[in-house]
Amino acid sequence: MRQARAAAVKAPKSLVRMTSIAAILLNVSRRTLIRSLLSTAPRVYSIRRYTERGIQVDSPVPGAQATLEQYTPYGPDGPPNGTKLAIFVDSALKSAVSDPRGPRRQPRGSVDKRPRLPNHAPMPTLRARFDVVVIGAGVAGLWTAARLRAQGWSVALLEARALGSGQTIASQGIIHGGVKYALTGKAGRASAMIAPMPEVWRACLENRPGCEIDLSAAKVLSEHQWIWTAGGVGARLAGAAASKVIRARAERVDADDRPAALRAAPRSVGVHRVPEPVLDPATLVEALSRHVGEHVFLIDESTLEPGIGDGGEAVIEVKDTAGAPVELRASRCVLCAGAGAEAVLARLAGRIEHQTPTMQRRPLHMLLARGDLPDLWAHCVGMSAVPRLTITSQREPDGRAVWYIGGGVAETGVERDEQAQIEAGRAALRDALPWLDTSRLEWSALRIDRAEGRTPDGSRPDEPVVGDAGAFIACWPTKLAFAPAVAREVAARLEHDNVPRRAHEGDALDALQRPGVAPLPWREAGRTWR
Structure with missing residues (x-):
């Protein structure tokens, strides 16, 4: 009796309420329940009640690591109303219910007559x-x-x-419109199939009347992306963009209209603007989840x-x-x-x-570069049908930019280990942006299992x-x-x-x-x- 009272005095009010409710459900006295808990497990986490409607949580303790044992006094089929009781055991409330006199030892050869909790029962199927x-x-x-x-x-x-x-979260957030798939100089089926997509997305991002889903809460990182090219590639791009199936036209821009990362590029480097938006994948997911x-x-x-x-x-x-x-x-x-x-x-x-x-x-080995960098959403295009680099960027809370890098370097890097892939990324970035100081960047890499x-x-x-x-x-x-x-x-x-x-x-x-x-x-x- 004194032991049960001591435990109850030290227990918080929420635990007293929980044990009282549990005692009623189990058809035993609260004193017997507390003594059972002390004898079978020295610590109580919380009590949950299972009914046909699911799980109701009574005063859980945040952050506790718990294990579940479930009991019912009515046998394996449970009581008529389907109620079952579960006790979560953890160290979170050790000081609240532990016996101040310590564990009691049973004399050798004696029979343990302390009350026990009811028989174990399987969890109900929901x-x-x-x-x-x-x-x-x-x-x-x-x-x-x-x-x-x-x-x-x-x-x-x-x-x-x-x-x-x-x-999804590992994507670069680019809403392609077909230009990327026309780097061979002509627009094929891939370009034709994806060409209508940017307009569908823009209608949703702007929540226009009749749009499929309101995505106005998604963050648009850039209304367009850039393509910078080596000699001879610009003519192929212009030819592909002139195709009737390409709706997002690649427009060549002058030096003053270039993004900061490409402003210092020599005149031999062509820079084109493509009206394909780039989204933040995290806020896109949040916006979609509302529906x-x-x-x-x-x-x-x-x-x-x-x-x-x-x-x-x-x-x-x-x-x-x-x-x-x-x-x-x-x-x-x-x-x-x-x-x-x-x-x-x-x-x-x-x-x-x-x-x-x-x-x-078709796996990828993507790269991350972090440091004092300008914002950039762009493809670096060579003579291949795949961009040499595809870069998107976001800002960290401390103001540093993170460049997320894919493209050809991510496709060919699948066979490289992380350190070798980072070295390949450093070399590719120096080669593509020789006018930009990238020597003091931090690097990381991640693999994506791209399923199609x-x-x-x-x-x-x-x-x-x-x-x-x-x-x-x-x-x-x-x-x-x-x-x-x-x-x-x-x-x-x-x-x-x-x-x-x-x-x-x-x-x-x-x-x-x-x-x-x-x-x-x-x-x-x-x-x-x-």
């Missing part, structure tokens, strides 16, 4: 039904979920890490198991980050998870009659790739700029298949954790600079 489940919250997944929701379908969006993580509703959930990707229900609907079995099993059913499941879609399709193999879509990887729909020869697809696999639809946008086209194609397929529009069923998922926005590559924790 179930819900939607018209569409979208897996992957990059720009394509977010745009697709937003469009489908706006057109009346109920949508759940699942993400394994953070919103925009992977290819996907509240059904965005963080899941444990390693536990995801896709299937087909008896009625032909998509079934997704997965666990959330706390280990709670989740079952989702939907008329369609849209895979926008980049390289992650491959694993889902592999698990579906043999369960569906359709041939599953396939993907390919498969082409016969392994080359870059000219357009987005969208393929059916029964109730599953796999999507690879190819480029950030193609995200609206992916969403439009998915919506068209749902309309063609007469997928009904119904309100979602089941609120059990409302208590699941929501993902945050992924950090930009140069702001990732643990990034090293050389």
Whole structure:
């Protein structure tokens, strides 16, 4: 008795309330519960109640690292109303509930008669039904979920890490309009397919009447980008830009109109301005996330198991980050998870009659340069069809610029280790900008697993790739700029298949954790600079 009272006196009021509630639910006295806690685990973290509606948290302790044990006094099936009790054990409240006299030892040969908590029971499966489940919250997944929701379908969006993580947050934010793909001197299919995209994006960024999505909250880093060229390339650029399929014309500018980084270039270097906007990927993700509703959930990707229900609907079995099993059913499941879609399709193999879509990887080894640099959003073009360098920039809070560098140096650098890639980047930057002092920059590198729909020869697809696999639809946008086209194609397929529009069923998922926005590559924790 004195021991229980001592523990209760030292416990904060929130813990007293929690133990009182728990005692009522478990049909035991609070004194017995506290003594049970002291005998089975010397520290209590918090108490959660599980019901059919999900998880209700009672006074959690922020920052604690907890392990979960779940109990019910009614046997494995639980009480009639579905209520179950969980106790989280951690060191956060050690001083609040520890016995001031220390642990008691049982005499040798004696029987421990101290009260115990009820029998262990499995965590309940959380179930819900939607018209569409979208897996992957990059720009394509977010745009697709937003469009489908706006057109009346109920949508759940699942993400394994953070919103925009992977290819979206690692992109350079360029909304291409076709000029880059015409460096051979003529505009081909890739240029024709992507040419309308900048105008679609501009309508959304300016929130014009009739636009698909309001993206006015996304930060536009630059309204246009620049192309600087070596001798002879300018003529090819001008010829390609004169093509009727290219809507974003490359306009040669005089020295006074050049950006600061290119102003000191000699007259032999041609500089062109292209009206293709450059966006901050992080604020773009934030702007898109405002349109996907509240059904965005963080899941444990390693536990995801896709299937087909008896009625032909998509079934997704997965666990959330706390280990709670989740079952989702939907008329369609849209895979926008980049390289992650491959694993889902592999698990579906043999369960569906359709041939599953396939993907390919074209990895990149991107570079980061940080220091006293001017802003620049530009391509350095040589005689190849691929830019030698593609540079975008942003500012750190301390005023330093970060140049994010891709292009040919990122494609050829896949076989190089980090130090060799940084040395190659230094050399490429000196060669492309000899009039600029780049000797005191800090450097870092990162690898991107660029996933795309498969082409016969392994080359870059000219357009987005969208393929059916029964109730599953796999999507690879190819480029950030193609995200609206992916969403439009998915919506068209749902309309063609007469997928009904119904309100979602089941609120059990409302208590699941929501993902945050992924950090930009140069702001990732643990990034090293050389």
